Amino acid sequence: MKSAVITFPGSNCDRDMHVALNKFGFKNKMVWHNDNELPKSDLVVLPGGFSYGDYLRCGSMASKSKIMQSVINFAKSGGLVMGICNGFQILVESGLVPGILLRNKYLEFICKNVFVKIDNKDNPYFKNLDKEVFELHIAHNEGNYFCTNDQLKEIEDNNQVAIYYCNDNGKTEEKFNPNGSLKNIAGIFNKEKNVLGMMPHPERMIDQSLSGEDGSLFFKNLINNIK
Amino acid sequence: MEVNEQIAVDHGLKKEEYKKICNLLKRVPNLTELGIFSAMWNEHCSYKSSRLHLKKLPTSGKKVIQGPGENAGVIDIEDGDAIVFKIESHNHPSFIEPYQGAATGVGGIMRDVFTMGARPIANLNSIHFGSSQHKKTKNLLRGVVHGIGGYGNCMGVPTIAGQTSFDSSYNGNILVNAMTLGLVKKNKIFYSKAAGLNKPVIYVGSKTGRDGIHGASMASASFDEKIEEKKPTVQVGDPFTEKLLLEACLELMAGDSIIAIQDMGAAGLTSSSIEMASKGNLGIELNLNKVPCRESKMTPYEIMLSESQERMLIVLENGKEDIAKKIFDKWDLDFAVIGKTTNSKNIELFYDEKQVASIPINTLVENSPMYDRKWKKTKLPKKNLIKKEEFKKFKIKEVLNKILSNPNVCSKEWIWQQYDHTVMGDTIQKPGGDSGVVRVHGTNKAVAATVDSSAIYCWAHPLTGGKQVVCESWRNLISVGATPIAITNCLNFGSPEKEENMGEFVECVQGIGEACEYLKFPVVSGNVSFYNQTKEIGIKPTPSIGGVGLIKDYKQMITMDFKEINNLVLIIGKTEGHIDQSLFARNILNEKNGPPPEINLFNEKNNGETVLQLIKGNLVRSAHDVSIGGIITAVSKMCIKGNIGIEFYKPKYFMSEIEYLFSEDQGRYVIEIEPKNLKKVESILNKNSVHFDKFGKITDKNMIINGKTKVTIDELKAYNTYWLSNYMN
DSSP states (O other): OEEEEEEOTTBOSHHHHHHHHHHTTOEEEEEETTOSOOOSOSEEEEOOBOGGGGOSSTTTTGGGSHHHHHHHHHHHTTOEEEEETHHHHHHHHTTSSSSEEEOOTTSSOEEEEEEEEOOOOSSTTTTTOOOSEEEEEEEESOOEEEOOHHHHHHHHHTTOEEEEEEOTTOOOOGGGOSSOOGGGEEEEEOTTSSEEEESSOGGGOSBTTTTBSHHHHHHHHHHHHHO | OOOOHHHHHHTTOOHHHHHHHHHHHTSOOOHHHHHHHHHHHSHHHHOTTTHHHHTTSOOOOTTEEEOBTBSSEEEEOSTTEEEEEEEEEOHHHHHHSHHHHHHHHHHHHHHHHHTTTOEEEEEEEEEEEOOTTSTTHHHHHHHHHHHHHHHHHHHTOOEEEEEEEEOGGGTTSOEEEEEEEEEEEGGGOOOSOOOSTTOEEEEEESOBOSTTTTHHHHTTSOBOTTGGGGGGGSOOOOHHHHHHHHHHHHHHHTTTOEEEEEEOOTTHHHHHHHHHHHHTTOEEEEEGGGSOBSSTTOOHHHHHHOOOSSEEEEEEOTTOHHHHHHHHHHTTOEEEEEEEEESSOEEEEEETTEEEEEEEHHHHTTTSOOOOOOOOOOOOOOOOOOOHHHHHTOOHHHHHHHHHTSTTTSOOHHHHTTSOOSTTSOEEEOTTSSSEEEEOTTSSOEEEEEEEOOHHHHHHOHHHHHHHHHHHHHHHHHHTTOEEEEEEEEEEOSOTTSHHHHHHHHHHHHHHHHHHHHHTOOEEEEEEEOOOEETTEEOOOEEEEEEEEEESSGGGOOOSSOOOTTOEEEEESOOOOOOTTSHIIIIISOOOOSOOOOOOHHHHHHHHHHHHHHHHTTOOSEEEEOOTTHHHHHHHHHHHHHTOEEEEOOOSOSSOHHHHHHOOOSSOEEEEEOGGGHHHHHHHHHHTTOOEEEEEEEESSEEEETTTEEEEHHHHHHHHHSHHHHHHO
């Protein structure tokens, strides 16, 4: 399985994602933001970081960079595109997934483990996952998901919410919401569910010496689904 | 403008220093030249008050590749790998403008590390604020934490450990010390020594602006009520540009184009160009019209003294300009050939085709002033005679609550949750432990790092305090299973022109030196920050020590959380009941006098090496050193982190429970072992003549003290967890 990770100026989780993808069996290529063409890929990842220093709005300048036209075309043709953290912000800014990401409710960067609920399994990312509550890691300043009421209705009608913040029992109450996200939303799909944007970093949870191993489940499942 | 003595004094030079300049040049300097002298001769750049004493520190050892004198120190971690590290202060700017001051402190130290060819892999910091009651403290703390996070997070370098303290002596002068570790291949280390004639001098990075002009001079002066006016001397950081600069520099360094490289830190273009030329015993010629500037009509004076961030100066091999330019273009960074090396041994500056400065480089460096300042010795204070009955009136549980919730002991999670501590995917011990630990990417090795200071002990008796802080660093490394290798130090003191403050400096340095020598734990880099005072009041002497150690197999790393019910808990090292200068004495008895706990270097080394031997023999399940707050504080934290209890008894020593549990005797550790290993552990401890107490046993959910006092884990957590977040919100 082939994957591609895009490096924007200011990306800083690109190497981590490269390491994770290779570890779980992808043949990953790093792609420079100024390139025109994507290499042939089964999965394209927009990694975390601070593309263009988060200037203007997080993700907005990266969403206009050269390679993004190819990424958008790839997504529109049904290719799998995943954006993590800053990558999620880029997806939102490029219109590939609905909504926006505001500053965290308490106006502070948050770096910690959180529990998330994944019960939406009718998609290539989460199909066959045999549990619902995962412990993943977040590290962001702007992860407070927001959209209009109309958009929310559409998102819910289409079953586009991918991931919710919750507690260790899967309860998605407001008090388990780390950043003020609407409806505890931690990740979201496009309508067709081939594009996934999420704040948590599965690539930071891939061996037992790190903060946890639930990221491994995510990647193992993903590559099996793509095969 | 015609230069005269008054203008020199306004630049922070002493009258006699100005005279010396005129004598060395055999003429009156012009304004640009005077600016250059003032930048090179201030305390921050010239170490004029400290050099004499710093020379006495041990700086070499088997593992030392580069000691002090370069951008950072370098140590060998085997297999061709090396760690580059250094700590540096950014105190004055952080008090004036906490966000930018702290942010650029972090940016500056990372630049020092990647200048040497190393990719930064971990950041640490030691930050000290005034009393929590002081009106400025909250905003300063918030600003500093946001600044450190803002810069480090954007760079994608994990912040893995730190230290935060509150003391009223920092009310008018906070401390922000930032430390970075980088990883490099031993044969790809870059230095700042220029070599060869007519080599192109390259400027890369951000454009030069008017920010930070005279930053280094500001950092070398005391504060007064006009401090707000100094805001323009604080630099403004852009971590995005630095991230690009990091990647571009490492890309260029992969080849063989660079002869020498130096970041533009304090005193900007002035010190970077002069240092490279001086080390190579060369001259340097710069055309200032070629310097990329942010604003038009900047004068030579402004260009030379700007402290705009994220800039580097490089001496390239001839003919490599195009290769280098291509890389910097790719990363959207400025690139300009601004001069060349010469054989004149002068720094010569040209602007609009006129020579605007010409100064022999040796006058700026070798001939810079060096002072043997007067200093006053601190006598060891007399011990307080506290009657044994005094201790009986205290209820342990109430005291424990006060100690665990003390601002200097409580959990600092509110701070480190704002730092990305997991990026790069190798953080295996995050903040809140004895040391932060990161794996050496792609290997079985890991590097542990800690930063420590003990201003109270240093204030009570600088010589003992200096030794203590080195020992604490050593212990924190051992507690995670790392073999200590070397330290970096950031020496924060008051005015060297006051005998008391200078005495504190001299004796702390002596103490640091003695401990480093004995423990074979050399100093490889560092920084001195004097004039940490407001008006006449200096801070408590605060040397911050950044220690680095190696864990050969990262699976042998130890954490402090208690692991398993029925395991046994031992206290390693002897408890004498030293209460003076302990948190208990100062905060519960309200007794501020007396000597700090004594340091016995033999025991320190022997206890530490023995604990390490036990760890390497896989006999230790958890470990934590005993420091501020004594045994019970250490044990409480191990319970909280493990979410598990302990039942323990005070050994039958001739001292009260309070003395045993809250005293701050040095050289001690708490370790958890499995019952089946007790015999083996005892025999190793006995063989090495290490004193230990069989202290307790791990139990379910309570701490039970001497069979009578019960504290639940939830109570311990409540005492320890919330002070800081409540205070800040």
